[in-house]
Amino acid sequence: MSPTARRTRSRVAAALALIAGAAGLLAPPPQWAQAAPPGPAKAEAQWIDRDTVVWKGAERAPARLGFGDQGRSIRLAPGSLTPAERATYPHLKDFPAFLVDPRDQGLARTALRERLVATQRSADGRRATTGVQIPGVLDDLYGTAAAKTALGPVFRDGRPTLSVWAPTARTVALELDGRTVAMRRDDASGVWRVRGERDWAGKPYRYVVTVWAPIVRKTVTNRVTDPYSTALTADSGRSLVVDLADPKLAPKGWTHLKKPTAVPLRKARIQELHIRDFSVEDRTSRHPGQYLAFTESGSDGMRHLKDLARNGTSYVHLLPAFDGGTVPERRADQARPDCDLAALPADSAQQQECVGEVAARDAYNWGYDPLHYTVPEGSYASRPDGTARTLEFRRMVQGLNRTGLRAVMDVVYNHTVADGQDPRSVLDRIVPGYYQRLLDDGSVATSTCCSNTAPEHTMMGKLVVDSVVTWAKEYKVDGFRFDLMGHHPKANILAVRKALDALTPEKDGVDGTSVILYGEGWNFGEAADDARFVQATQKNMAGTGIATFSDRARDAVRGGGPFDADPRVQGFASGLYTDPNPSPANGSPQEQRARLRHYQDLIKVGLTGNLADYTFTDTTGRRVKGSQVDYNGAPAGYAADPGDALAYADAHDNETLYDTLAFKLPRHTTATDRSRMQVVALATAALSQGPALSQAGSDLLRSKSLDRNSFNSGDWFNALHWNCADGNGFGRGLPPAADNKDKWPYAKPLLADPALRPGCAAIIHTAAAYRDLLRIHATEPAFGLPTTARVQSDLSFPLSGRNETPGVITMRVGNLMVVFNATPHPQHQTVDAVAGRPYALHPVQAHGADRITATASYTRQSGTFTVPARTVAVFRHG
Template identity: 30%
Template sequence: DSTSTKVIVHYHRFDSNYTNWDVWMWPYQPVNGNGAAYQFTGTNDDFGAVADTQVPGDNTQVGLIVRKNDWSEKNTPNDLHIDLAKGHEVWIVQGDPTIYYNLSDAQAAAIPSVSNAYLDDEKTVLAKLSMPMTLADAASGFTVIDKTTGEKIPVTSAVSANPVTAVLVGDLQQALGAANNWSPDDDHTLLKKINPNLYQLSGTLPAGTYQYKIALDHSWNTSYPGNNVSLTVPEGGEKVTFTYIPSTNQVFDSVNHPNQAFPTSSAGVQTNLVQLTLASAPDVTHNLDVAADGYKAHNILPRNVLNLPRYDYSGNDLGNVYSKDATSFRVWAPTASNVQLLLYNSEKGSITKQLEMQKSDNGTWKLQVSGNLENWYYLYQVTVNGTTQTAVDPYARAISVNATRGMIVDLKATDPAGWQGDHEQTPANPVDEVIYEAHVRDFSIDANSGMKNKGKYLAFTEHGTKGPDHVKTGIDSLKELGITTVQLQPVEEFNSIDETQPDTYNWGYDPRNYNVPEGAYATTPEGTARITELKQLIQSLHQQRIGVNMDVVYNHTFDVMVSDFDKIVPQYYYRTDSNGNYTNGSGCGNEFATEHPMAQKFVLDSVNYWVNEYHVDGFRFDLMALLGKDTMAKISNELHAINPGIVLYGEPWTGGTSGLSSDQLVTKGQQKGLGIGVFNDNIRNGLDGNVFDKTAQGFATGDPNQVDVIKNGVIGSIQDFTSAPSETINYVTSHDNMTLWDKILASNPSDTEADRIKMDELAHAVVFTSQGVPFMQGGEEMLRTKGGNDNSYNAGDSVNQFDWSRKAQFKDVFDYFSSMIHLRNQHPAFRMTTADQIKQNLTFLESPTNTVAFELKNYANHDTWKNIIVMYNPNKTSQTLNLPSGDWTIVGLGDQIGEKSLGHVMGNVQVPAISTLILKQ
């Protein structure tokens, strides 16, 4: 395509220094294309530097990042997108995330100003400046005005708040007690702030020669000095103090510079981030401004000040509490100056009543309304900093179609018949589960599914459904397969589907209303059908002794600013950095700030609600690392107090760089002892190859270098990142990335279908015979394919649906899966619960190259079989395993597996190519 789009970008920097700055641009719509660098021409206009570009394609939108050309710095953290319908010439201002489409607006923004400001403690304001200033000893010309009262609040000091992360490298890591796996945000090696112009760290070092340098702001890209400093400590050791002076970027140590004088104040420091101390504490509900001499004023937003105990509401009545005589409402809105309750007696009608709410305890507003409001609707109208917006109650338990209003319901009236007799189906230990991941729509939407309620919650209540060749489908197929637990992909109300359009599709990882079921899966999105029918789904599975785990996405919401959280308490519920930018650890543009007490309370209240109201048996936490160790520990403690058997697990990774402190991220190993599990991507990648390389092979698919990885997985990763096997979720595929069948085809395109089936069965045999919690993507038991699509979140039914005709086509594969699962369920040796049990009862055997063999001994975990041998042979030739003494009964060989005897062997046994052997004694 020879077409291109002309785009002119003007860029203003306050220091007029454009050296090494350029523009990175890419086609964004209609096609998300590759990016390229475009240089500023060197011809500056009165505004700043100019880049006259031609972006490939006939575009409607173009992505833009103004950056230093080595990516060491970006003008703003997040990507910008030019709407070409508004113009092909744009203006960008240093540090400003706004795209300006005319010069006059840009010029107004390009004067020195306070870019943003936060009240982060009772008397502490953090102010970001668009242009750095040189501080004086006093207040440096700053003023704070309470615009609500007209009063000025004196500023007593102004000091630099620029973040300094300073880390010592080389042998100093261990000498000063730092972690071996050092990273620039490792708190063990941070220099301590003495004053805004002085950072120091002291430690006693043994004799020796050391090398060090300082890494700044969590990055090696800005380190001082450029080369390591050499430091020699004399015999006997010495206490050494390391010093960094930010204003001059100088590094000193007390060995090389024993008599160095250091600054004692912030005078002369140049900074664009200033911490102000106020003479008195302002009212957080007032409209506050901060200004400085020569800088345009900016509104102050209360942020971390809201973490103080006085704003921590502990009650259990947030949202609405219904009775036939009256309904009470309570919302946490500590920064609001006014809150109104808007009541509607119908879903789409105009306001029926508008009532003023009253200030109450700990930043809440409340109101009780007499009369029976069952099936009425409501909104909150909240005024913050002079801006008034309407918001749906984040605690709403029912909503209108597409979440335009909250709904007041009698939850008892939503219970299906027999609900009071419904009981959880949770295991004695998480390792007793076999988890089966299913998307509600995918499970039944296929024309061959035999189910009436296609794509709906109620499909899980149908029995006797048949597919091609009269195979069992739906819930009967799950029972036949033998799984213990269904993990539902998100069923909390999400934003990407129009509930009035039945054919719209999405996985649902863009949450909107956390305490309400998604309406697209109900027979009607109106009223309370979504609540009752999800309960019927859970009840139906429970009646088959199958548990229900929810896939929950508390790490981010579908958007910010337009979200109800941000409308009610701006920026409190989301992580923001010192510059006021939303951090993006989720990769979705925001991350939920669970370290803030009331954000954490919301998540705790929400999971408690799902357990108590919907009888949920467990949770899978999306991007769980972002929720934080403190939050996950509290979730575990609270939910295990309600149901000791509840199963909690999640993804031990992030989707980007998080604003949460590194010691709080729940990465692999950080879950130890918390009563939660983590997805084991080690065994996943080890079995079928790196998921980000479609052609990569693994142990089961042709890579001969994964034996140690598989052994680690077999023992529940107890020598790696777990303290008990219940902490590892062993899997080979999930909804993310390719299905296993597609990955095998991509990585082994020349193999026969018969060999590829053997690879598939072998990979799953490893999962089901390893210690830990086995997990499978729904449909893998019939060689599920998505046509090679590795990110099918919005690809629709044709790609994502369970094709039930494949169960008939690959019935032998289904039977193999079923036999494996039943074998595991029947034999607790595969489900040991402690690391000590595994160490005492699992021994690896000598076996041929590129195979893994192990023995489970001595009636492990009270098994009925005394000894069990398992061998995995991924090689394309049969292999001989020399056996321990005695007579062994074959229960798994080739494409057969189960409890019945397939013969007896002594001395040695031939293990067929690409297969799993199981013997009992």
């Protein structure tokens, strides 16, 4: 509860009267300033539009919506949902429906600004009551007009207008300059606004919102920052009246920033990194952990990114960089571990304990804790107060673009860091019960980990679109990755696409059609299986030009799944069957062989771009489509076009690729062979059709000391090490207990083994071999086939079938033959169909850094490709 809500009734009443009088409105009745009688704890009735209420558990008998404190009510008669209502609310179709008495429809706007209770008296005289969910009726009454309204600070002729949507508020005022300024309500849209003076620019402000809050069952007065903030004071205490078009906020050259050539999504090669990880331990950076680190062209980190860009990486994907709710933004407030971490044993539990003691107060978090969606995070700025974060974020984008890389933002509109009356709750303290997705009992859904939002509601959907457009237009962001995109309606993501496509260089300074979109299309939670709307999931987004992460090949390459009790379950690139470890979880040799063959089919589907209709011969000898290959009961192939599915072998979630292989490869595997297996795994994504992503540092054998969920594990476990002399992060102690303790028995002996800490030779080899793969991908048109038909005609697996070699995949694509040899032995792959035709090892590999790969050969007479152990070799015809 906010401090304001704890004030005495008389002080609240006086403040409300003052605000209402200043606004030229009638003073509210005294009852508004008094504590209302407690309402029911649950809200099982849902007012879905002006005509209809749905009430789970009610009888099909007359009912009422009581509102206010004077016994007023809206009469409800038993009815049924229309076909349109059933389509809009499929999860409510089996609940009793009630129709609002036409004589009472005019009361809706008044009732929605009061305490609402649904009541019904049964035939035997019992009285049932429940709270009322109101998002549907708010959309019906206000959504059309509100959706057309510009919110937040909007400048015209140097004067700002501040607007906030608060249709259920009794009063809204502006707190600015130590005074309260009246705001006027537009009854058609529910938007409150005030036009300010020129001298408001740069000043801090909050909204003072008096509203019924169901979660505490009383009227409260909240002082809240602007959901449409464009700038903030430190720690998000106040919004700032800022015009993002102010020339003072534009770095030199910003207006005419020249971007790298746009790469279509189907050819994108993406490097995912965290802003703080990138530079916080880079001794060559003058701005460690900050946006400005990306402006330092001579630092080790920027030189590495430049090498990747030169060889074919096209985008850098930044983990969330909007304002978050968990990191203290002032450096003086950021706690640091009070131990000599480097002096502790490699397998000690002391590091994680020491880091954990300050985790809630340190400078580290991944950032999946949204507070203000459209303001850069202040902890990455040189100064968190004021507009430095705006200027420096733009300089970061500029620095990346000048390096040859376009910038993608990871955006998290599916949840907020808090809800209800929590001080970090912004949306829910302005329009309680609207922006968050509510379950049938009125509680907030938390399937995403936190307080879920409801982008299916008009104004939450508008916030998503408006925010993305602001980042694209005002910060020149080149792409967006949607966290848990399956919790968004497909229509919402398509609306984002449409709004971006409308941006033009002439009108907006950016070409919105070149902005790429992709996200996590996972299907789970209360929205699963299109329960509430058509979701933006893997299968539903096929054919939209918006990609979804594909977990199919990822699991086949690594082995098992991210949540296996035994982390030693092997896969294609971790030695399954061909180099088994002793774990009983892998099964018998016969079981391993069968699973490996199926994994190879999953990887083949992945190499096609996860196309549903691509046809090939699987390892059982059957002719199948990608959609007929099984992935845990779901179709492996779900894409309609190349570019619908994004390939990856590792990302920030789950163990890094190096750590996964540390668990799964036999302990005796040498550093050289670990490096080679890392390259094999990375190649399955790098040489696929469609976009591919790799976690920053995977080409340097990056480790997080076996931490599977390092979102709050601090710099010690997360920092990138660009200089191989600093190691790769392995052996920094047992990972934090909260998410890893069940794996400590497996992790402890590995971390204690010095042989698992790679030296410079292995790290340098991996980086060079990966760059060779990127260069081949970037220079060979066969890796960017534009249609399913072209993939079907130009890509095949000539040795796929019952006799395919376990641990080896041979792929023909265009004039190339690619052999993925994940086995510990050299392999000879004879393709009868090419016997007599001239092939040679691709010149990039023939003259590349990996001299073992350079020994790969081709015998023309027999059509035999010979590939060294643990090697991916690309041969070119002609």
